Amino acid sequence: MAALDALGPVERERVVRQRRRGLGVVFWAAIAWIALILAVAAFANLLPLRDPDHTALLARRALPSAAHLLGTDALGRDILARAIFGARASLGIGLLAPLLATLVGASLGLVAGYLRGWIETLLVGATDVLLAFPPLVLALAIVAYLGQSVVNVIIVLAILTVPSVARIARAATLAVREREFVTAARASGASHARILLKEILPNILLPLGAFFLVLVAITIVAESILSFLGLGVPPPAPSWGSMIAEGRDSLDEAPHIAFIPAGVMFLTVLAFNLVGDTLRAITDPRRGT
Amino acid sequence: MSAALLEVEKLSVALMTERGPLHAVAGLNLTLAPSRSLGIVGESGSGKTMLARAILRLLPRNATVGGSVRFDGRDLLGMPLDALRRLRGRELAVVFQDPMTSLNPVLTVGSQIAEALSEHMGLGAHAAALRAVELLAEVGIPEPGRRARQYPHQLSGGMRQRVAIAIALSCEPRLLIADEPTTALDVTVQAQILDLIGREQQRRQMALILITHDLGVVAGRTDEVAVMYAGRIVEHAPTCDLFKQMRSPYAEALLQAIPKLDAPPHTRLRAIGGAPPDPTRLPPGCAFSPRCRYAQERCRREAPPLLGEAGGHQFACWLPLAERAALEA
Numbered sequence: 001m002a003a004l005d006a007l008g009p010v011e012r013e014r015v016v017r018q019r020r021r022g023l024g025v026v027f028w029a030a031i032a033w034i035a036l037i038l039a040v041a042a043f044a045n046l047l048p049l050r051d052p053d054h055t056a057l058l059a060r061r062a063l064p065s066a067a068h069l070l071g072t073d074a075l076g077r078d079i080l081a082r083a084i085f086g087a088r089a090s091l092g093i094g095l096l097a098p099l100l101a102t103l104v105g106a107s108l109g110l111v112a113g114y115l116r117g118w119i120e121t122l123l124v125g126a127t128d129v130l131l132a133f134p135p136l137v138l139a140l141a142i143v144a145y146l147g148q149s150v151v152n153v154i155i156v157l158a159i160l161t162v163p164s165v166a167r168i169a170r171a172a173t174l175a176v177r178e179r180e181f182v183t184a185a186r187a188s189g190a191s192h193a194r195i196l197l198k199e200i201l202p203n204i205l206l207p208l209g210a211f212f213l214v215l216v217a218i219t220i221v222a223e224s225i226l227s228f229l230g231l232g233v234p235p236p237a238p239s240w241g242s243m244i245a246e247g248r249d250s251l252d253e254a255p256h257i258a259f260i261p262a263g264v265m266f267l268t269v270l271a272f273n274l275v276g277d278t279l280r281a282i283t284d285p286r287r288g289t
Numbered sequence: 290m291s292a293a294l295l296e297v298e299k300l301s302v303a304l305m306t307e308r309g310p311l312h313a314v315a316g317l318n319l320t321l322a323p324s325r326s327l328g329i330v331g332e333s334g335s336g337k338t339m340l341a342r343a344i345l346r347l348l349p350r351n352a353t354v355g356g357s358v359r360f361d362g363r364d365l366l367g368m369p370l371d372a373l374r375r376l377r378g379r380e381l382a383v384v385f386q387d388p389m390t391s392l393n394p395v396l397t398v399g400s401q402i403a404e405a406l407s408e409h410m411g412l413g414a415h416a417a418a419l420r421a422v423e424l425l426a427e428v429g430i431p432e433p434g435r436r437a438r439q440y441p442h443q444l445s446g447g448m449r450q451r452v453a454i455a456i457a458l459s460c461e462p463r464l465l466i467a468d469e470p471t472t473a474l475d476v477t478v479q480a481q482i483l484d485l486i487g488r489e490q491q492r493r494q495m496a497l498i499l500i501t502h503d504l505g506v507v508a509g510r511t512d513e514v515a516v517m518y519a520g521r522i523v524e525h526a527p528t529c530d531l532f533k534q535m536r537s538p539y540a541e542a543l544l545q546a547i548p549k550l551d552a553p554p555h556t557r558l559r560a561i562g563g564a565p566p567d568p569t570r571l572p573p574g575c576a577f578s579p580r581c582r583y584a585q586e587r588c589r590r591e592a593p594p595l596l597g598e599a600g601g602h603q604f605a606c607w608l609p610l611a612e613r614a615a616l617e618a
């Protein structure tokens with residue numbers, strides 16, 4: 001920053017512009033894809049789409065055409081409509097579960113990293129235990145026990161990701177709490193709550209935000225695995241995972257039934273990962289401020 | 290002299306280290322009257338910062354504290370944390386050494402000042418923001434309205450320290466502790482910051498403890514000077530008395546270690562030989578005796594107490610310099 005201050009206004013503008021351009025076309029393409037998917041998922045009801053659950057047995061496994069832009073699946077359902085309504089389930093779960101996990105995990109990590117002591121020991125122990133479980137087995141067991149519903153899937157995926165969020169929040173808090181401005185805040189009479197919320201939390205929001213995006217990508221994949229195994233979103237409502245599972249039987253005659261939802265999911269996960277990684281690189285403390 | 294604002298009695302701070310307890314402050318006595326200023330001078334590791342942190346109860350977890358600290362008659366070390374929190378920032382304020390790290394990098398400087406105001410003075414958000422801009426103007430920041438909306442990294446080191454001072458002064462404290470407030474700054478900015486602290490101290494009639502490793506910083510700026518060595522005060526006197534006649538060899542050696550402007554070029558600096566003693570293994574007698582030019586048998590055996598009346602010229606030395614001169618004559 002000091003180097004930036006030394007420059008004249010024109011040069012400074014150029015440097016700033018370069019930095020902005022430095023994020024690259026790929027980053028903005030990823031943002032655009034995420035925006036597109038979110039928009040069509042949000043306004044799916046307003047779009048001129050076919051009913052995603054309407055079966056047309058005469059038009060089974062149709063290739064893309066004017067009537068069905070992305071073709072139909074083994075029951076003659078419109079793949080475009082199913083992919084878009086599937087995005088609702090996949091993205092809904094993929095955003096809500098990490099949101100829940102981030103709220104819970106960040107609070108736990110923040111308190112543990114700040115107060116230290118037995119609370120921290122307890123949290124670290126609990127996260128180690130939870131992280132040692134094979135995640136999918138745990139997810140399958142819990143969904144099988146609680147029953148198959150969207151809410152349960154969200155809860156299960158949140159439980160699985162809370163430990164990693166808590167770890168990141170705790171590590172970031174540990175680094176921040178030793179900084180002198182925290183001592184300065186204590187010296188000016190700040191309460192623990194105020195130090196946590198006003199001094200430390202704003203300093204760990206960026207790493208948490210970057211990790212949130214990576215979690216979204218992981219959760220979309222995890223949800224599709226659960227759906228693929230038949231323990232995700234209950235049928236006949238579409239989700240990308242269950243669409244892939246349904247297309248598996250006709251892979252040799254109509255590969256597009258499985259490949260289109262797989263491709264959409266691939267692009268979405270890739271986009272979230274790219275954005276998350278870029279944000280993490282920007283906020284990496286090793287680059288200096 | 291009126292009743293003391295701050296009374297430190299037999300204060301000791303020990304830090305638990307792998308090599309045993311480290312006595313950062315060893316049985317220190319100190320009093321400060323309201324609206325007086327005191328400079329505390331000593332080398333790195335002499336315990337100055339630990340003294341300041343002990344007064345504010347901001348010590349690291351591995352520290353154990355003994356003795357008492359009374360502020361306006363109230364026991365700071367014994368009072369519940371809630372009560373202490375109301376005092377900190379309100380009546381007791383502190384300015385830290387490095388303004389690069391003592392401000393929160395992700396909050397605007399205006400909001401950091403307003404924070405203290407709403408916490409202690411009960412100001413609403415709008416009133417606090419207005420007062421923050423006023424305070425920035427008072428500590429000599431040009432364009433305070435624009436600066437208040439900026440983040441610490443957009444300000445120079447000197448300006449950041451001015452912001453830290455504005456935060457410390459925001460609630461009109463009765464005692465300001467400045468812990469090496471200029472060490473991290475450019476030489477040209479140092480004098481401005483010290484002048485600012487001195488001016489505000491006079492204007493607000495608050496007591497000041499100015500901690501520094503530079504005798505030159507306190508000369509002419511504080512009413513009294515206390516010289517610390519190995520966790521103890523070795524000499525404490527009104528500033529002009531001290532500079533007129535230093536009694537302890539350590540204070541004298543510190544003064545001689547300051548480069549003189551009128552000395553011819555290439556004069557060798559008179560550094561103090563050796564290094565401060567290992568604070569986990571203090572020598573049995575006077576802690577300075579291993580480095581003292583005049584040390585005698587007794588100095589190595591017994592630690593000298595701090596003698597002299599409070600408020601006058603106090604010193605801890607078996608052979609104060611004046612007597613030594615008489616002895617040599």
